[in-house]
Each structure stands twice: as structure tokens, then as C-alpha cells.
Amino acid sequence: MKNSFDEKILEEANDWINSNQKVVLATVIQTWGSSPRQVGSRMIVNEKGDFSGSVSGGCVESAVVRECLGLIKDNKPFKKIEFKVSNESAWEVGLACGGEIAVYLEQVK
Amino acid sequence: MKIKILQEIIKKKASKTEFAILTNLNNGDTGIFEKDKKLSKNFENYRVHIENFFKSKKNGVIENTEIFVETYIRPTKVIIVGAVHIAQYLVDFARSLNFEILIIDPRGYFATEQRFPNLKIINKWPDEAFEEIETNENTALIALTHDPKIDDPAIKHALNKNFFYIGALGSKKTHENRCIRLRQTGFNEKQINSIHGPIGIKLGGKSAPEIALSIIAQLVEVTYKK
Numbered sequence: 001m002k003n004s005f006d007e008k009i010l011e012e013a014n015d016w017i018n019s020n021q022k023v024v025l026a027t028v029i030q031t032w033g034s035s036p037r038q039v040g041s042r043m044i045v046n047e048k049g050d051f052s053g054s055v056s057g058g059c060v061e062s063a064v065v066r067e068c069l070g071l072i073k074d075n076k077p078f079k080k081i082e083f084k085v086s087n088e089s090a091w092e093v094g095l096a097c098g099g100e101i102a103v104y105l106e107q108v109k
Numbered sequence: 110m111k112i113k114i115l116q117e118i119i120k121k122k123a124s125k126t127e128f129a130i131l132t133n134l135n136n137g138d139t140g141i142f143e144k145d146k147k148l149s150k151n152f153e154n155y156r157v158h159i160e161n162f163f164k165s166k167k168n169g170v171i172e173n174t175e176i177f178v179e180t181y182i183r184p185t186k187v188i189i190v191g192a193v194h195i196a197q198y199l200v201d202f203a204r205s206l207n208f209e210i211l212i213i214d215p216r217g218y219f220a221t222e223q224r225f226p227n228l229k230i231i232n233k234w235p236d237e238a239f240e241e242i243e244t245n246e247n248t249a250l251i252a253l254t255h256d257p258k259i260d261d262p263a264i265k266h267a268l269n270k271n272f273f274y275i276g277a278l279g280s281k282k283t284h285e286n287r288c289i290r291l292r293q294t295g296f297n298e299k300q301i302n303s304i305h306g307p308i309g310i311k312l313g314g315k316s317a318p319e320i321a322l323s324i325i326a327q328l329v330e331v332t333y334k335k
Contacts, residue, residue: 004182005183005184010119014112014115014119017115027177029132029170030169039168077137078137106132106139108110109110109112
């Protein structure tokens with residue numbers, strides 16, 4: 001069983017903020033079929049595109065970073081995005097595992 | 110999410126308080142849920158659903174809503190009675206599976222720091238030991254001594270406190286005798302049948318690590334059925 005208390009990603013987000021970085025939290029909110037990371041998995045992204053944590057097994061992280069940068073640039077507070085197994089037109093990335101995930105992005109302000 | 114909420118979450122994590130992060134995916138609103146505490150009015154309508162997620166230790170979006178719930182629940186406590194050879198392997202498995210473990214054994218020569226480094230060991234008889242441990246329906250008991258003097262009091266405590274898992278080592282015959290003793294002390298059939306005895310799922314192995322594996326596999330299975 002996952003022990004959320006031991007994961008330190010939110011603490012890391014707080015450290016980034018304390019050093020004057022802009023931070024977006026990306027959280028897996030739904031999964032369908034087989035997907036590598038469970039609901040509640042999280043990564044954080046700053047305005048330079050640095051990231052920590054993960055929302056998949058490396059399949060969609062680059063697209064998530066891109067979306068997070070867009071959120072900061074447009075100064076939007078939040079956004080929901082979905083990744084499917086083959087969604088070429090929208091994301092150019094997919095989940096090789098055949099699963100689908102929904103990720104919620106939110107800026108910490 | 111507001112920085113203030115992020116910091117409150119970090120504080121709760123540090124103090125190991127059980128809570129849940131609530132997010133309204135439609136408007137970006139965030140809140141914190143804590144059992145028996147007041148909830149901000151934006152989330153109050155969803156209290157029953159949130160409590161269900163909390164109870165089943167689940168993360169997810171509440172059906173037909175845009176509310177996302179992420180729970181922070183402390184690991185399940187597993188009490189092992191009997192600092193025997195099997196227990197040494199059980200401890201390793203249980204650690205990597207995120208169970209919180211402690212061992213009770215009144216026999217000092219078994220329950221030594223050298224055999225079980227970095228682990229809470231209580232060198233007392235179960236009745237005494239349970240006075241200093243908080244237990245509830247989120248606790249599991251693994252009784253390994255197959256000595257009625259030590260196992261029985263622990264099993265009785267676990268039955269009275271409704272532990273979600275009670276397993277006891279011993280052959281079918283040993284377990285039958287155990288059931289007879291429990292019946293005589295007033296436990297009903299439903300309670301007695303809830304004990305996993307002989308303990309573990311059938312893997313076929315006989316070595317200490319194999320038995321430990323069969324026990325921990327059963328515990329994980331029951332944890333998810335809870």
C-alpha cells in the first residue's frame with residue numbers, strides 16, 4: 001500500500017516556492033485501463049521546465065511539462081488534461097501501456 | 110492551490126495527522142478534510158462521499174461530481190506475536206509493503222535487538238503489552254508462537270478489538286484445539302471463523318521465508334478486501 005506520508009513532492013514544491021520559483025502541481029486524478037502510476041501520483045514543474053516526481057512511466061511527462069509552462073505563461077490557475085493510448089493529433093505522446101489518464105494541473109499561488 | 114493550503118498540508122503530513130486534500134476540478138477550489146472537523150461550505154455537501162473515500166483509503170473523483178479527493182491515511186499497524194524465525198522475514202516484507210510493524214514476545218532470548226534491528230519490540234506478555242499499544246479495527250495480528258500461553262491472550266484481545274486481520278500459525282489440529290479453547294471462553298462462531306488458521310495462503314512452501322511470504326500475501330489480500 002502506498003504511504004502518502006513518506007512522499008516528499010509537496011515539500012519540494014514548497015522549497016521551490018520559497019526560492020521564488022513558480023510552481024505547477026500536476027496530479028493524476030483518474031485512470032482507465034492499465035496505467036503505470038496510481039491516482040494521486042504527482043509531479044511538479046517550475047517556469048524553467050524543471051520537474052520532479054512523475055505521473056506515468058515516462059510516457060507523458062514531457063507533454064505535461066509543456067502544458068504546465070503554458071499554464072504559467074497564460075497565467076491560468078488550473079487545467080485538466082487527458083492522455084489516451086493513441087491521441088496523435090492532440091499530444092503526439094501516448095501511453096504505451098494502453099491505459100488512459102487524466103491529469104489536473106494547478107498553479108500554487 | 111493557495112500557498113497557505115500547501116503549507117497546511119505539509120504541516121499535517123509532518124505531524125502524521127490523517128486528512129484528505131479536496132479539489133474542485135471545475136473552479137480550482139481546494140480544501141482540507143479532517144475527520145470530525147468542520148468542512149468549508151464549498152465542500153460540505155460532499156461530506157458523506159468524502160468520508161467513504163477516507164474509510165476505504167481511496168483517492169479519486171467522487172462519481173458524478175467534479176470533486177477530487179486525495180487521502181492521507183497512516184499505514185496499517187501489524188502486530189506480530191512471537192519473535193521467531195518466520196518473523197524475521199515477515200518484518201522485511203512488511204516494511205517494503207508499508208505496514209507499521211511491532212513485535213511482542215515475553216521471551217527475552219527471542220526478541221533481541223540483534224535479531225530485529227531498528228524495530229519496536231515489546232518484551233512483555235500480550236496482556237501487558239497491549240496496554241501500551243493503541244489498537245483498533247485498522248490493526249492486524251499475526252500470532253506465531255503456537256504456544257497457547259502467548260498466542261491466546263493476543264488473539265482474544267484482537268477479537269475483542271475487531272482487528273481486520275487475525276492470523277495464527279499452527280497445524281489444523283493445533284487450530285482446532287485453539288478454536289475449542291476460544292469457544293469455551295465465550296467467543297462466538299463468527300468471531301472464531303474470522304481467524305485465519307492455519308495462517309497464510311497455500312503456496313506449498315515450507316521454509317521460513319516461504320511461510321512468511323504466504324502470510325504477508327494473505328494480509329495484503331485481506332487489506333484490500335476491507
